[in-house]
Amino acid sequence: MKDYLIYFAQAYPNFRRSEIESLAGLNGIKLDLSHHDESTPFLVVQLENDEQARKIMERSILGRGIYELWGEGKTLEEVHANTKLRYGSEFDRYKQSTFKFDFVGYMGSREKKDKFEVIESFAYLGFEGAIRMKNPDEVFVVLEQYEQPDREKSTTPLHIWFGRQVQLSARTENILDKYDLKKRKYIGTTSFDAELSLISCNIAQVNTGKVVYDPFAGTGSFLVAAANYGGYVVGSDIDHRSLRGKNEKCNIRANMKQYNSTSQFLDVMTMDFTHNALRPDFQIDTIVCDPPYGVREGLKVCGVKDPAKAAHRENVVIDGEKAHLRRDFIHPKKPYELASLLDDLLSFAVQRLPVGGRLCFWMPTANDEFSTDFIPHHDSLDLLYNLDQEFNKWSRRLLVYSKRDQQSSHTSDEQAPAATVSKNVSNFRARYFKGFSPSSK
Ligand SMILES: C[S@@+](CC[C@H](N)C(=O)[O-])C[C@H]1O[C@@H](n2cnc3c(N)ncnc32)[C@H](O)[C@@H]1O
Structure with missing residues (x-):
């Protein structure tokens, strides 16, 4: 040595x-x-x-x-x-x-x-x-x-x-200038900082030839970063507008072209993550994402608030075809608990990642009430890192998990109680909009 x-x-x-x-x-x-x-x-x-x-x-x-x-x-x-x-x-x-x-x-x-x-x-x-x-x-x-x-x-x-x-390093060779959001053809209000996207992909161990999935792809910030490291990238988002972009010259594919990464781009699809349509045998090696926290974008899933009231809609027929089976059908959406979405994300990672495969996602927390109990846990995932980027009154945390070998899985009593996770995550949006005043706790 x-x-x-x-x-x-x-x-x-x-x-x-x-x-x-x-x-x-x-x-x-x-x-x-x-x-x-x-x-x-x-x-x-x-x-x-x-x-x-x-x-x-x-x-x-x-x-x-x-x-x-x-x-x-x-x-x-x-x-x-x-x-x-x-x-x-x-x-x-x-x-x-x-x-x-x-x-x-x-x-x-x-x-x-x-x-x-x-x-x-x-x-x-x-x-x-x-x-x-x-x-x-x-x-x-x-x-x-x-x-x-x-x-x-x-x-x-x-x-x-x-x-x-x-x-x-890549930094010294000007990679940050190359991926600077100001120079990117397509960005939106949800676009994620280029430097932290690249760092996230390094910590996620994105690598050549591996499949990287972002289930909340938005404008595709993590997809371009992962493609830079040779990952084959695929994304989905419930909002077709952010995936589609403005036109052919201003969308996710145009960004891939800008960075010479077209060959790494599998595709993006409009899809509610909680009704995931990726084939169960479609191998995903790494998941990197920034889930919706309701600050810049709402958290919605496909469904109706009151199924009884909406039952009659199944009988609506247009041109002889049931409306909800037509290609142009737009699904109704209903609000969803962020805690449930994070639970879904962890469970999805457990089902889809290979042993050792990494799940990395960003989660915001209020500084005055953070405790490690707020971090979502799953008994088949090891939490490797909890890294915070602190702002004035809140932080966003990069949580990094690795899929555990099933043989050595811990018992389920190590799982964090769902209520602890739920309190934190459902609170964040309300506290953000109230400036994190103590009374908004
Ligand atoms: C924080 S943004 C992620 C932005 C993205 N990293 C980018 O580069 O633009 C969260 C995204 O989740 C999407 N979203 C919200 N609910 C969803 C759901 N149920 N399924 C899939 N995507 C959803 C929103 O449309 C939004 O684009």
């Missing part, structure tokens, strides 16, 4: 560990991140080799890059001593390589003149290859942490690492 240094972006620090762990798991790599500290973007990890490092970093959204760690210390002198001690025998390997030096500064940086002096101080490496600013064989990087975020600005680094760049 060798030390590698991960440099993270300053975004969603509480999601970093789950993203990198999930990417490691997806590639069968054992990785201990228990020492991860959210307050710093630098993390030293142990890996077997560069190939493992590449695999955990190349599609990361929260990582910026990974480096083979040659030396570290509080001062440059310490870094040099440490580098000679740890990597002295490796210098020759890179003697003839073309190379360049780079600097990464967190909460500070060096002046140009200073950087040249630092580069000169590494002369003992003895590299004889040409310096190339474009496409060198190797990039050697000095990474510096200048201050803790709550301290005054300082020009002296607190800690310095020196390493060989192994892999820059």
Whole structure:
């Protein structure tokens, strides 16, 4: 095992560990991140080799890059001593390589003149290859942490690492610009943030050739993100307008075309999730979604509030055909409890996912009343992560489950009482519209 240094972006620090762990798991790599500290973007990890490092970093959204760690210390002198001690025998390997030096500064940086002096101080490496600013064989990087975020600005680094760049991440290669909602052909009021959609798909372990289903697809934010990772994507939504978009140039298919992902797009269909028409033997590997919470869109299912009153409608005949059997029949809708919908979602995942397959969905909660009892549970699903993105008075949580091996299923008394789940989820909409005042609890 060798030390590698991960440099993270300053975004969603509480999601970093789950993203990198999930990417490691997806590639069968054992990785201990228990020492991860959210307050710093630098993390030293142990890996077997560069190939493992590449695999955990190349599609990361929260990582910026990974480096083979040659030396570290509080001062440059310490870094040099440490580098000679740890990597002295490796210098020759890179003697003839073309190379360049780079600097990464967190909460500070060096002046140009200073950087040249630092580069000169590494002369003992003895590299004889040409310096190339474009496409060198190797990039050697000095990474510096200048201050803790709550301290005054300082020009002296607190800690310095020196390493060989192994892999820059998708983020560094501008994936967020590519998927920026502002540049997307088709978006709507429900479109989900591009960065978090991509992170969700990484944590969901979406992978090449796997089938990814979003049962509340709306404008297809998770579908484009999943297609980016090679998933075959399929979506459904009760609202045909959001699936259809405005026209051929402004719909989900147009988005797929924009991102060169048409080959990954299975289709979208208008369907009430609670009356799911996907064949029972249609294998779904991953489910990623943002269920309706009634804030921007209503939660409705097919059906009538009062079946007795609506019974006569079954006898309505148009052009000799029963109205409800015609292609142009529009189903009546009735309100539904969100808690029941989440129960349906968990049960569906248990029925359809393979063992180890992941269900990931976002759930909003009020900050002043959240308790882990509010998280829906199923005795055939392991809750892997509960990650929150906090706003002023409420949070949305990414809940990530993995289908348990049926042989090792827990007993049903571990299931959260349905009433606990129901109280939270049915309350959220009312409290949101009342500004989360204590009296609205
Ligand atoms: C929060 S939005 C999801 C938005 C989506 N992620 C996007 O990118 O636009 C929830 C979606 O669930 C849909 N929905 C509501 N009730 C549904 C049901 N019973 N079955 C399927 N979809 C439903 C709504 O029409 C809405 O598009």
